[in-house]
Structures are given as structure tokens and as C-alpha cells.
Amino acid sequence: MNKPADQQKKPASAVTPRAQDYAQWYLDVIRNAALAEHSPVRGCMVIRPHGYAIWEKMQRELDDRFKATGHENAYFPLFIPLSFLAQEEKHASGFAKECAVVTHHRLKSIDGQIVPDPESKLEEPLVVRPTSETIIWAQYKNWIQSYRDLPLLINQWANVVRWEMRTRLFLRTAEFLWQEGHTAHATEAEAREEVARMLDVYADFAENVMAVPVVKGAKTEGERFAGALDTVCIEGLMQDGKALQMGTSHYLGQNFSRSADVKFQNREGRLEYVYATSWGVSTRLVGALIMTHSDDAGLVLPPRLAPIQVVIVPIYKTEEELARTVEESRKVAAELRAQGVAVRVDERDGMMPGAKYYEWEGKGVPLRIEVGPKDLEKGSICIARRFLSDIPGETPEQQRKRRKSFLPRAEAIASIKPTLDAMQKELLEKARAFRASRTRVIDALEAYEKFFKEEGGGFAWVHWAGTAEQEDEMAKRFETSVRCIPFTDQLPAEARGEGKCILTGKPSAIRVLMSKSY
């Protein structure tokens, strides 16, 4: 059996599914599945059409939720004058090491070499936005005078640049796409409500759209956003046992309104600085999606994010059969589209059906319909699912058979939407079951070490009362960190209650989430 070169060479992980190798297999999948690749510009990524289509679907789902919570979209400049960044001290030092800086505005040919024209040096360098707080708040100063102007609820879809030392496709690239919400409020309470509301939006999106279960909680001081008083986040668990921060929402207090001098006159007529929040998610979510659901056959996409939900493959021998099966395929496609299902008919000629199956499975299409001469005779349709929950001991061959079902035409078409909905739920359940199998409540360092060094790791609920230095110690010894201090309702029942810090033995009121992370 001949296979394409990119699959002949199986990654080591397919043979030895060691957790550590597994992640690399997924990163490999990203490339092989033609979602994205690194661009010639160091550390940047090129998102290919199939990958971008997933991001577009994410955008639409998120944008609907932002609108539903009263937000509007706007756009602010890519370039930030250096002095703006210097205004908020902690913010500036937090981003200082990772900024791209524009210093000239013209090129010149000197001795055949194209170089920045020394004459064109900018008086003040411009920073390519690593995030937009400073430039947005410089605008808000003009937009906010009275309590009647508040709350100001704005979101921006944009690209940002962070010149990281080390990049990872989808998880950390020099340039990435994201959305950043920046809101202004009259009171602290209102701003804090906004912070919580948007985190809930993210959690809802992660679980119900991405089918990735998440833990909501607060960051420790060391992991907080530069310039924030409080950072809350959602944390997901990837299949290699590492945690991934999937979204953050920050309470900024009056830090940015003070440095940008944004005051409003309250009902009593007194001037006051406004209260700020910011929140964002990025194309990293596409990485999260892949690393949560993919299997050895390639991507697995939840139906709600699949750019193509159903692919129809006509099967034929003769010209005449080709005409008939293609015609029927198009009819079925039209009927499904009328129901709002995203369908693609794969009419490529000269390609074996099997080759098409492999390709679409690799790209994560949830359902495949096969329309062949036998179906036309019997008035039936063959439906094949991308995945099923595993039955222990089952061979791939057996599962392949189990994944296919032959139904009468009308019944088959009626079953598509319910099946997609069911698959969406199953995927979340599958991810939940995986997370549960890799989650431990741990009280002793020996068990902790064993969990992370021998058992593949995952989420550990442990009591913690250590200092920032002691967090570093845990990082050095076990490569783990405090992912978040969970909201109390996020703790599993067996992890509730007081106890003693796993490292210092000091009393602790609540367990925190510890894990290795990206």
C-alpha cells in the first residue's frame, strides 16, 4: 500500500505514545493538515485557508456573544508612540522586552544596498502594538467626560506583535490575531462585574463551541497581566497533560485612566478617574482546539467550528454513474444547506474514494456521506462519522465499520443535524473524561512528584500558601506552576475544604490548580 510521503513517515509518538512526544505529533498535524505554517518572517505564521476558516467561525461565535453583552467593535492604530507605553510603569516594564520598534519612515539605496534612510529617522520611535491599552486610553480621554458616557464597551479585532524569544506554531508566534475588549466604567463594582461577565463568555465559548472544558480562576501575582490589579483566566488541559491558558480578563482599576488622565464628572459633579477592564482571546485557540481533540488520523473538529460539517463523496465507475451520483450528491447537498448545514461535494475526478476519505478525515470534517450506484438503487445513503467513543480492544478496522451507517435517504438527511449536535456534545464529554482521568487531588510532595514525573501529569489540586519565590522553587523542581486560584464553584467536591500547603505546611483556605503549562 502506497501512502503519501508525509504520512509514510510516522511520528515517533504514533508508535510510542509518550505524552511529551504527543504534542509534537499534534504540531506536526497542524502542518500536515495544511492549517498553518511558519512564514519566511521569523516566528510569524501563515494561516492557510482551512485554518483561517476555523478562526473565522470562532470570530463569528465570539462576536455574537460580545454584541449580546452590549459591546461594539472599533479599530485603533497599529503604531503606538513610545512615550505612550512609558506612561504606565508596570505595563511598560512588562512588555519592554518583547516589542518591535519602528525607527525610520523611508528606505534608501546606498552602494546597491537598501537601508533605512538615516535622514528619515523618526523623532519618536513607534512601537508595533503588543496590546492596545495605552493607545486606546489616549483616545478614551477625548470620548469620556461625563458619567453619561459610561460604560464605554468596545472591542477590537486586530493583529498584535510580541517579539518572543521562542515561538511555537499557533501557541506563540511573533504576530498573532486576536480580539481585545477595552471597557470603561463609573465604579469599581461595575468594572469587576464586566471582568467576570466576559470570562463567563469565554468559558461558555470554550465549552459549548470548542468542546474544551475549562477551569475558571484568578492568576497569582506573578502571572498577572502587566498593569492589572486582577487577572482571571480560563485554563484548559491538552492531551499531553499540559495546561493552556485560553483566555484572560483583567481588572485594571484606575491604573490606565490615571496614566492617560481620563476623568469623568459623576452625578454629584465631582471629577473621578474611570475604572477599566480589558480581555482577550487569540488564534492560540485554534492551537487549543487541535491539541484537545486531534487523534492519530489527524484533526477532529467540533461541528460548531467545522468550516465543512459534511463532505459528500460520489462513487462511480462509468461516465453514466458519475453523472447520476454527482447529481444526487448535489441534491443531497442542497437539501442539507437548506437546513443550514455546511456541505461540500467532493467532485474531484481521477481521485480514488479512499484517498478522499483520508484527506477529509485528516482535515477533521465531522461527517462524510457516500453516494454510490448501490445507494441510488436502494434509495439509501451511507453516513460515516469522524469519531466515536472508544470501545476497549477494538481494532481500527472494526471501528471503521462501526462508524458507518446505511440509512434510507429521507431518514439519513433528517439525521444529519441531530448527529452533528450529538457529536458536539460527545466531544465535550470525551474531553471532560480525559481531563478527569488526568486530574488528581494531591496532599504530599512524593505523590505530586510521581504524578508529574512518572504518570504523565495533568491537573493537580493542591493546597498552597507559598510565596512567589516558593512558586519558583516548584517550577524548578517539577516544572509546574500555579495555573490559577479557582473560583470556589470550580473545585470538584473532593478538592474542597481547608488544608495545609503542600510545600510549607502552612494553613491554606483553598486548593489551587497546579500543572505543567505551555
Place this chain on the structure above:
RNA sequence: CGGGGCGUGGCUCAAUGGUAGAGCGCUCGCUUGGGGUGCGAGAGACUCCGGGUUCAAUCCCCGGCGCCCCGACCA
């Protein structure tokens, strides 16, 4: 910025101190079609760059550049 690995047709990789070969992909023809059809023909490479050793370097040595992986930094 440290530690490791690798640079050979478009891709994935072989081989050899005497200037290269396969699979896939691509083009053409036939064949085939419910899980990666089969056959034939064809196009396509100054073996990353610079220097050294040698009668002779893609191979050995030194330097550079680039890429990948692992750490520190981070969404």
C-alpha cells in the same frame, strides 16, 4: 541568550573521498473506482555559503548563515 540535532530535486529521505538515487508530488498516455488503483513515459539538483586538507570534497576539518527541538521569556 545557553544545550542538542540537521542543511542533498517541490516534499520526505538515501548513498558515496572519484560531481548523485529512491518514494511521494508534478506532466502526458492508458488503466482503475464503496478505505490511499496499476502500468509506461517524461520534466526536475552547480548536494546552504565561504575557506582548509586532498590528485580529487556532497562526504573529513574550520568559520558563517539558516532551520528544528529543549530551556530562560511569554497569550
